[in-house]
Amino acid sequence: MSIEDSDIKKIAHLARISIAEEDIPGYATELTNIMAWVEQMNAVDTDHIEPMAHPLHAVQRLRDDVVSEPDLREAAQAIAPETEAGLYLVPKVIE
């Protein structure tokens, strides 16, 4: 599987990382090599193997429905970049 420059741009966008245009071909080569390495696993017959959801052979424990967390707005907003009227302010999100 070959990773194209356009794939690199898309992956960077989804991960919200800024990358320099001139670095893109290098990333594409590296990621293509990684994919080739992982592709070796395609040789394994996994037809009768149940997909693994978690590496631990354990089951989720459940907690009782009890309110246990106090209001920590003051502490949390003390370290937020910007707040107003109890709200966290972020760059405008327009849909």
Added chain:
Amino acid sequence: MEWEVVIGLETHAQLSTKSKIFSGAATAYGAAPNSQACLVDLGFPGQLPVLNKEAVRMAVKFGLAIGAEIGMRSVFARKNYFYPDLPKGYQISQFELPIVGKGEINVVQEDASTKTVGITRAHLEEDAGKSMHEGFAAHSGIDLNRAGTPLIEIVTEPDMRSAKEAIAYAKKLHGLLIYLEICDGNMQEGSFRCDANVSLRPKGQEEFGTRAEIKNINSFRFMEKAINFEIERQQEILEDGGVIVQETRLYDSDKDETRSMRSKEEANDYRYFPDPDLLPVELEESFVEGVRKTLPELPDVKRQRFVDEFALSDYDATILTDSRPLADYYEAVVAVCKEPKLAANWVMGDFSASLNKDDKDLADSPVNAEMLGGMLIRIKDNTISGKIAKTVFEAMWAGEGDVDTIVEAKGLKQVTDAGAIEALVDEVIANNAGQVEAYKGGKEQLFGFFVGQVMKASKGKANPAMVNELLKKRLA
């Protein structure tokens, strides 16, 4: 060309737990912004989610109620999306192994026919916070109180063929969740939110057309308008030879239109993967059976029982069992007065009309079941007539007391004294010689006129059956 409409609904229902699905923060509606968001909800590093047992129990209860396969092993997955209303950068949801599998919901339609809507799946997930865009110049304000509130997302098959069918299904589902006491159903507060997938295809074609997803439908009335707008929009495009773009559209109730929100990114952009912070959930048979024991009588069963036990028509039984509070109220009234048919007429008639008129919830009704049942007893024992009962009911609604207090205070007791009624009948006959002559000459439709006059003379208090009988005798 004739088009067939295809609709599927996705419903997000908030589960009525006290605490969040993965944290111990409160879920109460209307709290001060961000006062119910703990470190887990804020997405702080090193915080781990722990699943709320009650949310699991409620989801299983829903699954059992619709006869669905229960996912004895379900897995939580991360759905990646980058929005500040979920600071982690992903929503914890379920993907490949949901907690509720295939089931179905039967919907009785206006013409009394039953439509079966297939449920594809229902899964547990966390709600996002709220973003506010008004009132900030270059910012959006974020309130994370709602982030992490448990949701069950219920997905239907594309089984509905009109806006009316979609609404009938949504109402049925809404009523069912309230019956099950797992969701308060408050649409204004966002406890029950529907998205509709709408597409058209030429009649007879097997293959589905391209769909648009309509969001932001927060009432049943808007749902009908939004879907019908969307059907027209797509039909115009298709008939002009255009193509439908797969996208998410927002319904604007002020303008009564849908508009494009954003091109729905390809599904794999969500890059679902099993959440390593949560282990698979494995249910024990005993847990599921324990939940089954808590199932209330479901609407369809209740409806049949009302037909069998109270000799109600299918139609009346359907209306009375539509919502659990109304059904409970009706049964309480019957328990007091032992008159199922009379109680049905009053509960569906004046009582429901008064609730509608004052835009009141049943819980806030000024007339409780004891009071209405008490009044029906007084109709039955001839203390008041059905007509006077309407006056009494209005007075009860206005908070003037129970039936006996009002009848006493207003002097509304029905006159059943034959002598007194006879006197009124004689008076009316004496005062209307002309009409009497005409009646005797064959104008029998005048009988109603005499009844009216006697009732008027009695100020509505004469027993109508006795008035009829005595008039017939006198005019013979």
